Amino acid sequence: QLQLQESGPGLVKPSETLSLTCTVSGGSIRNSSYYWGWIRQPPGKGLEWIGSMFYSGSTYYNPSLESRVTISGDTTKNQFSLKLNSVTAADTAVYFCARHFLFGWYIDYWGQGTLVTVSS
Amino acid sequence: QSALTQPASVSGSPGQSITISCTGTSIDVGGYDYVSWYQQRPGQAPKLMIYDVSNRPSGVSNRFSGSKSGNTASLTISGLQAEDEADYYCLSYTSTSTVVFGGGTELTVL
Secondary structure (H helix, E strand, O other), X not given: OOEEEEEOOOEEOXXXXXXXXXXXXXXXXXXXXXXXXXXXXXXXXXXXXXXXXOOOOOEEEOOOOHHHEEEEEEOOOOEEEEEEOOOOHHHOEEEEEEEEEOOOOOEEEEOOOEEEEEOO | OOOEEOOOXXXXXXXXXXXXXXXXXXXXXXXXXXXXXXEEOOOOOOEEEEEOOOEOOOOOOOOEEEEEEOOEEXXXXXXXXXXXXXXXXXXXXXXXXXXXXXXXXXXXXX
């Protein structure tokens, strides 16, 4: 059974960089049938897609966040990561990592989510 | 990239049917049969309920069904049950090789 687990700091200061890692078990991020992505949800609000990557290195980002986001993968550790720079309070959210099917981009597996608060 | 439009809330009584709409444009919902639906209960990760407009993953009740007409996709839940009370989100692939979520719909079972 595939499992995804987010890890990283729960508190980040304004203007700094938010960094999260997703560790995948029960499957490989080198599987050519899937993308691996990040989604966030501010408290009490809806879901927002941040971006996704293919194991080959191709990346796809939400245009509204593209200037601040980098998603990358480490196939040797079976992990992928999110970096969001110049954060503000508006970036406070639960961050989920997830797996998208290649065709259709539907998300069939999600991590449990991790709350990241931006505050000094 | 604007969020797809969903009603903020819908409600229904046990046993009834409800439909949640998800309206986009020709570059997302209307352009591809790549709409999926997710159920999210409080404090939990979303769960895939429908993919590729109308397909149900294994294990999802056949009370859940999806359809699409033009730029609007719909999720229908028949035989409403108390356990269906949750937030529901649509997701669509877009012409710029990205995806966009709907704003979410809160379903209340009366």
